[in-house]
Amino acid sequence: xxxxxxxxxxxxxxxxxxxxxxLSAFLLLVAAFRAPQLFSSSGIGSAIIVLxxxxxxxxxxxxxxLAGRGGVDLSVGPLxxxxxxxxxxxxxxxxxxxxxxxxxYLVGIGVLYQIIIxxxxxxxxxxxxxxxLSAYLVLTGVNLVILDRPSGVAPEWMFDWGNGATVFxxxxxxxxxxxxxxxxxxxxxxxxxxxxxxxxxRMAFASGVNTVGARFGAHAVAGVYTAMAALxxxxxxxxxxxxxxxxxxxxxxxxxVLGGTSLAGxxxxxxGSILGSICIYLISYVLAxxxxxxxxxxxxxxSTGVVLVMSLLVNSAISRPAGETK
Amino acid sequence: MIMFNxxxxxxxxxKISINRSVLFGIGLLIFLSIAGTLLVPQFGxxxxxxxxxxxAAFLGLxxxxxxxxxLLGGLDMSIPYVIGSSNILLxxxxxxxxxxxxxxxIVLIGGLAVGILNGVLSFRIQGQSLIMTMGVGLAxxxxxxxxxxxxxxxGGTVLGTVPQWLRDVSSIxxxxxxxxxxxxxxxxxxxxxxxxxxxxxxxxxxxxYAVGGNRLAASRILISEYRMWLIAxxxxxxxxxxxxxxxxxxxxxxxxxxxxxxxxxxxxAVVIGGTSLMGGWGGYGSxxxxxxxxxxxxxxxxxxxxxxxxxxxxxxxxxxxxVAFYARDRSIGDQI
Numbered sequence: 001x002x003x004x005x006x007x008x009x010x011x012x013x014x015x016x017x018x019x020x021x022x023l024s025a026f027l028l029l030v031a032a033f034r035a036p037q038l039f040s041s042s043g044i045g046s047a048i049i050v051l052x053x054x055x056x057x058x059x060x061x062x063x064x065x066l067a068g069r070g071g072v073d074l075s076v077g078p079l080x081x082x083x084x085x086x087x088x089x090x091x092x093x094x095x096x097x098x099x100x101x102x103x104x105y106l107v108g109i110g111v112l113y114q115i116i117i118x119x120x121x122x123x124x125x126x127x128x129x130x131x132x133l134s135a136y137l138v139l140t141g142v143n144l145v146i147l148d149r150p151s152g153v154a155p156e157w158m159f160d161w162g163n164g165a166t167v168f169x170x171x172x173x174x175x176x177x178x179x180x181x182x183x184x185x186x187x188x189x190x191x192x193x194x195x196x197x198x199x200x201x202r203m204a205f206a207s208g209v210n211t212v213g214a215r216f217g218a219h220a221v222a223g224v225y226t227a228m229a230a231l232x233x234x235x236x237x238x239x240x241x242x243x244x245x246x247x248x249x250x251x252x253x254x255x256x257v258l259g260g261t262s263l264a265g266x267x268x269x270x271x272g273s274i275l276g277s278i279c280i281y282l283i284s285y286v287l288a289x290x291x292x293x294x295x296x297x298x299x300x301x302x303s304t305g306v307v308l309v310m311s312l313l314v315n316s317a318i319s320r321p322a323g324e325t326k
Numbered sequence: 327m328i329m330f331n332x333x334x335x336x337x338x339x340x341k342i343s344i345n346r347s348v349l350f351g352i353g354l355l356i357f358l359s360i361a362g363t364l365l366v367p368q369f370g371x372x373x374x375x376x377x378x379x380x381x382a383a384f385l386g387l388x389x390x391x392x393x394x395x396x397l398l399g400g401l402d403m404s405i406p407y408v409i410g411s412s413n414i415l416l417x418x419x420x421x422x423x424x425x426x427x428x429x430x431x432i433v434l435i436g437g438l439a440v441g442i443l444n445g446v447l448s449f450r451i452q453g454q455s456l457i458m459t460m461g462v463g464l465a466x467x468x469x470x471x472x473x474x475x476x477x478x479x480x481g482g483t484v485l486g487t488v489p490q491w492l493r494d495v496s497s498i499x500x501x502x503x504x505x506x507x508x509x510x511x512x513x514x515x516x517x518x519x520x521x522x523x524x525x526x527x528x529x530x531x532x533x534x535y536a537v538g539g540n541r542l543a544a545s546r547i548l549i550s551e552y553r554m555w556l557i558a559x560x561x562x563x564x565x566x567x568x569x570x571x572x573x574x575x576x577x578x579x580x581x582x583x584x585x586x587x588x589x590x591x592x593x594x595a596v597v598i599g600g601t602s603l604m605g606g607w608g609g610y611g612s613x614x615x616x617x618x619x620x621x622x623x624x625x626x627x628x629x630x631x632x633x634x635x636x637x638x639x640x641x642x643x644x645x646x647x648x649v650a651f652y653a654r655d656r657s658i659g660d661q662i
Contacts, residue, residue: 070453124654125650129401133642133645134646135642140638141637145633145636145639257457264451298475301471302465305462305464305465305466312451312458
């Protein structure tokens with residue numbers, strides 16, 4: 001393979017990134033003109049602190065979406081909230097707040113939860129949207145029962161995580177570690193099996209791909225990333241909040257879609273989700289530099305909607321191979 | 327999903343499945359009524375039944391479009407946003423002195439337009455209709471709020487007087503021609519009767535099942551998939567606008583968040599009723615049963631003193647077993 005072909009194949013494989021790359025470049029440019037403090041050490045530091053939970057939550061949704069069958073984890077936000085609330089209300093309250101306990105607990109519960117969800121989807125054979133929608137409702141209710149209003153404190157060792165004065169905060173290292181893990185994960189044969197399962201499940205099954213295993217694995221990975229998202233989220237707000245976690249469902253799915261991953265499954269990747277999250281952050285950051293007064297929240301809402309629709313249209317236009325019907 | 331076995335079996339499976347889900351739903355309704363009467367004082371009183379019917383009417387009207395979209399294998403997530411937008415838009419138009427008839431028409435046409443936009447944009451990427459309609463909904467509700475609250479200090483709420491006739495249409499004390507039933511309930515019953523008959527008896531109604539069941543077969547008998555898809559989303563947008571306007575009469579003031587509960591409850595009503603999200607199975611009759619089940623259940627839970635959060639949790643816990651009972655997908659091994 002000569003260099004030209006190599007470059008072309010690289011381009012074809014990463015077509016889905018086109019929208020998010022262009023959009024984030026454009027937004028960075030606007031930010032550079034309107035609010036250059038973003039590029040200072042503290043600007044980047046606080047951006048990372050705010051971005052980390054969203055990036056990790058969108059990476060959690062990604063494998064489930066890639067594994068297809070219309071699988072979208074609507075419950076990622078409430079699960080993040082559940083982990084945050086129980087961490088504050090149970091672990092810290094009863095003194096099990098050392099880093100080891102916390103991380104083992106978060107990852108353990110995250111993976112266990114996702115395995116239960118995967119079992120229902122695979123063996124009870126109820127469509128993933130219905131299962132995760134039910135889980136959304138259940139967890140949203142349970143979170144409010146555990147903690148009826150924002151309260152509590154994060155573990156002590158996390159106190160200085162949330163100030164974001166410098167780039168190299170602990171959250172930065174957690175985020176980088178998880179992204180490196182993702183890079184390794186996406187080069188495994190197992191990841192290929194998830195893609196195959198999502199692309200054409202019957203064909204994958206008939207060709208000997210362990211589709212059940214791939215789907216379980218995708219959910220387990222999602223559990224790990226949701227756990228880390230919950231860790232960074234707790235660091236960000238420094239307490240427990242029963243309701244705000246749920247808002248991550250919409251923004252994580254939006255990030256995944258902006259990143260060019262198809263909700264129909266089998267196409268896309270983690271890098272897109274990361275870029276998509278950055279776009280979401282930059283949209284509200286850039287819009288905040290304009291003076292919209294009372295309507296600023298609505299402008300953000302409208303822009304998110306418009307960007308979402310545009311990116312779906314662009315992605316469906318560029319990434320549909322000839323002859324594909326759906 | 328073009329398999330000979332599947333094709334041959336479909337009519338029987340469909341019939342049994344629909345009957346089973348509707349019968350199950352009705353059984354659940356009877357159970358809930360008995361439980362309610364025993365556990366909650368006043369559950370069987372006329373005032374309570376009237377209020378349950380009123381709430382069911384809002385949900386039922388909002389779920390009509392969701393049912394049609396689900397029959398084609400799509401979803402409409404813009405419903406809560408269109409309800410909220412039309413709610414505040416109508417309040418604002420009336421505030422600005424627009425007469426009621428043009429105001430209602432503007433809102434209704436707006437709803438239809440948003441629905442058609444949803445249909446046009448999501449047709450090519452049907453697998454992603456969930457997020458596409460969500461995007462359109464966000465854009466619409468954002469734009470509506472900007473339009474209304476520019477120059478006002480109350481973002482998202484519109485204060486003002488709601489005309490008396492609109493209050494009468496959808497308030498609990500409303501009467502229809504002297505009958506002590508709110509008119510919106512009568513409207514729902516009429517709409518339901520028309521839709522159920524049309525879906526069962528007319529070729530237009532059957533076309534939804536044809537497209538949802540097998541797109542290739544439908545196109546072979548000259549049913550335009552695109553046309554049905556647009557109509558389903560247009561109806562969904564129009565009905566959402568109607569629900570939003572009716573809710574203005576119910577609450578007495580414009581509030582954009584009024585649609586929020588309808589994001590998940592319309593889907594819950596559809597799936598609890600027994601309509602498959604994969605398309606082709608179910609119908610509005612099933613959704614009516616689903617709507618009544620949800621409303622009875624909510625009233626029972628409220629009567630038992632459960633908070634809103636716990637009601638949601640109970641809904642969530644019930645949905646999976648109910649759906650698993652009659653709407654399981656086929657295993658991958660059987661699909662080959």
